[in-house]
Amino acid sequence: MSWTAAGLVVVLLLAVIVRLPWAGDLGMHAATLQRLRHDPLHPGNPLVDADTPSPYYSPWMLLLGLLARASGWSVFVVLRIAAVAGLALLVTGVWRYVRTLSAHRAAPALGLLSLLLVWGTTAYTWSGFPGLGSLALTVSYPSTFALGLAFHLWAWLTTALRDPGGGWARWLGLGAVWAAILLCHQFTGVVASIGALATLLAVRRPRTVPWPKLAAALLLAAVVLAAWPYYDFFALLGTGDDLADTHRGLYRDWAVRYGLVAAGVAALAARLRRARRDPLVLFFALGLLFVAAGWLIARYSWGRALPAALIPAQLALAVEALEAGRRWLRLLWAVLLTGVLVTGAWVQSGTLGYVLPREALPAPAEARYREPWNGYHWITPWVRYGDVVLAEKHPARRIPAYGPYTVAPGYPDVFLPDADRRTAAVERYFTPGTPAAVRRGIERTYGVRWVVDAYRVLDDTGLRRVATGPDGHVLYRAPGP
Template identity: 55%
Template sequence: MPSAVTGEAMPRTARTARAGLPRRALPAAAGAMTGLLLLMALRLPWAGDLGMHAAVLERLRTDLLHPGNPLVNADTPSPYYSPWMVLLALLASLTGWSTFTVLRLAALAGLLLLVTGVRALVRTLSPHRAAFPLALLCLLLLQGVRLFAWSGVPSLTSLALTLAYPSTLALGLTLQLWALTRRAVDESWRTPAFAGLGLLAALILLCHQFTGAVAVLGLLAFLLGRRPLPTPGLWAGIGVALAVALLPLLAWPYYPFFALTGAPGLDGIHQPLYTHLAGKFCLVLPGVAALGARLRRDGRDPLALLFALGLAVFTAGGLSGHWAWGRVLPALLVPAQLALAVETAGAAGHRRRVLGAVTAAALLTGAWAQAGVLTYVLPRRAAAAVRQRVPTVPLWPRPRWAADRVPAGATVLTDDYYALRMLPAYGPYTVAPAYPDVFLPDERRRREATRRYYAPATTRAGRLGVLREYGVRWVLQRAGRPGLPPDDPALRPRAHGPGGMTLLEVVAR
């Protein structure tokens, strides 16, 4: 039991408790959040892009050297074929484990790298033991009161749905890279040691290009934030790291990395990143204030510099209509979240009490706003009770009823939002891709063919022409939708699913 001591001699546990953040509660709360994410890794909730990453594994397992497009039957490269996914496909092929089992292992690896990455980076920013668990809580809970889930953007809700994605692994590696870079410049590592930093940066860029852009901004901020600025010897090491990073980017065989620069077609789906900003990110404001305090003490504070760089890119994207630039959001969120944790853990006196109270209130608000993630692991009745009280991102029903009947490699025609994003996870192709594809030259034509098939004015001959053109063997459509009727001689009903969905086999074209 701590002794009753007053003033500055008061034990740290008691001092932190008075600040509104009991020291013993921080590791417990951080552990609980990590445990919840561990359950997510095992549960693997399905919403968003999980089907895309499962499809990537399916294609690599089928043909490791020439997998082709992951969603449609076309021989094109894809930026989704990253070193991490190739490694997972090799693991799946060697062990015979199912695609979703391997994705669960990927989620565990991503969670491990993320947690250890937060710890490694925070240790370079603060000597206080409370800083790490507080930083982890801030990273997970401090966004806003409006649910927001996007790959590469850290929050409890977002990570619960994206743990298995390469973006989570890339974010964990980015935090590790920043921590190693701070050590490298502070300890004046020798030039050859910087080659490892270059390889790590290249791995991040190849695994998730948007997170790679955030990683590069962070490297620039941590280099410019060093006091004094790097010596000529350190700049030589940085040059080595840059040269080594370029080699894998130029040599990666699965897609031309630099062809992604300025690729068209990505801005439309990213416009939601610029909507409802206050509701999505209001709880980050205390972190922005903490960044301001750090900037006043040090005009080249690396966290403040990273925030400024991220804000500049994000703002430029909004003003110019390049909505895809909004994917640098982690460059704004992470430094603000870490700054608040570090400042709160190291505060003293009246400032400690104020910061502790503000941080505790923000964390509790964030926890309540994101309490809907509990529905992903609770029993059905309990989950329903939670959904009545807090908002949640709904999960998608798995389409096994249809996927079990369609053989891998067969082409399915559908315009159903969920089917387009889920069926390729089990091996089939779709006529049109669910997502924009910068390497698919006939993407627009495929989308138009799908629209034409389901257009009310299209003749039977026109619909049969679409089936022949793309080698369609199966049609998945909802009852009442335009298209060939289930009793058409060219089709044979094979299964009925929820919501009036029917799986039809094409028997004549």
């Protein structure tokens, strides 16, 4: 039964991938692929016409960009391929890691269901947070690929520690995988690191750990991180918390966002009574400590490590329902797990809206379904690759997916030195009443060829209307020099 349910959920996610609903950072990743397919050696900034590095140029995205370049497929086709690969990596990674925790046949399936459904009483979407609804919108992101690698890393490390006689290649491979995770998605890299540390601390006889091989793995990872040519990984460690306001929300509304995970915390408590060095308990404790530290020192981006506390609790609940000591206790845990899984499925039923027509959705799913964004394919008959489009924040998050640049990036960019000046210029341009001469000056400064007015605020007759999009957004041609 558990395998059937897990299979149905995976089929649902595969059906979602066919549609590839647009929300959040999809445009950012599509733009990254556009630059890499155009010039894999010197892609420049993915969003604006500037020669700067970007942390989005990861090994995974480079591989996908080369695939797009060699095949001629559109970036959206390649993103669908990335989604299938990321989902496969995540499912197999969960299967392998749960197998290190339990030999029960149903454990991997229950672990996957728990990971996807045991969250809170309201749907919550964020990359790296693998709830069903969240994963439906982020499955093509590098964060999903990185999280899948993280599960494989934990499984591989656990196996290596149980058989310390393995060769150097195994440990060097672990170091390379860890570096790849950190380069592909830094926040998931933190989660992966916390899980790996918990796995090491759970070793009952530390003397059996092959410390020279572990040191070699860490050294190799450091070398890979330092040698990566597309951006300076270690420079990210010295940047301020530019996303503090965005990430502050991670510390609010815990009861409705993660309330169902309380059942998993109870399962962790049961495991702690049996073994003080339980890997899931240590994983949870380290993750919670890291997130709490972020709150105390106002580094709210550290809240992105919340999966390091949630994942071990979710998996503990699944395993406890199968392996609690007494039969009546297993039955109790199984009833509790069934209850939270059903509740979680009901909460995240809006995911069906990405597969079924809205009118065909059951009432609970229809109430929880959120329409994805519209794309900007309608501008492509006129706007070409490399053209500069002046647009406000939300359109600027989608337009570069088709090849153009925007004046200001739609996302924070720690490597773009004039980001604030660009943002201020866009705000000035779209302020009602701004003189035409000022607008012409902004167009000349940034080489603007096109303007997208999403909110119908422009009254400048110097712009020529070219097309109107599905949301009423208007494409104008800039007058030029």
